[in-house]
Amino acid sequence: MIRKTAQLAVLLLTVLFCVSCGIFRGSGKLVLTEKDSGRILETEVGDTLELRLPANPSTGYSWSCALPDMGVLRMTGERYEDLPGTPPDFTGAPVVKIYTFAVSGPGEAGIKLEYRRPWERGTAPAKTFDILIRATGTSTLVDRLDPSGETPRVGSKGQIEPRFR
Structure with missing residues (x-):
């Protein structure tokens, strides 16, 4: 009985230690x-x-994004999504422009967009x-392996192109 209690106590202390060190910290998604x-x-x-912003590209207006400090934030995606209830490929319908960023390092970075023709x-x-954006914590493993902070290539339809080495 005492042995099982001791094993349980060690297990609980190990889990508590890991949680307090952030080992089990999952990445959060902020909309x-x-x-x-x-x-x-x-x-x-x-x-x-x-980042989800209303848009209507058929009017000629589009969101343009000044890329943030790549050491703090990295743009990982950019796409359009139809509004709920809109028929697919309905010409002229408003949509939602979605930008996705990964917080890749500690520091401050601004995201600035303009909606214009x-x-x-x-x-x-x-x-x-x-x-x-004010980010705390330590850099991710990916950023330690690739500290170049290169601006991603953007394809003709606004999508992020994969980088080949």
Whole structure:
């Protein structure tokens, strides 16, 4: 009986130690919308940010993103999604533009986007979105292996292209 109690105590202490060290910390997914513009967001290395913004590319307007500090945030994806209830491939329907970022290192980085028609130079954007990300924690293993911080290649349809070495 005493032996089983001692084994259980050691097991519980081991689990407690691992949790307090962050070994079992899962990466969190934070969903941001237009309402989050202007905020300062506290996050941790390993988290994923999903930014969902309303758009209607058929009007000529599109979101353009100034890439953030690659040591803190990396853009990992960019896509459009139909609004619920919209028939698939319905021309002219509003959609949601989704940007995905990985928090890859500690520090501060801003995300700034403008919603405008690319050919209308010298005019104010119809909408803007900006947020400051403050990340704590240590760099991920991937960033230690690839510290280049290269800007990802973007294909003709706005998708992130894989990088070949």
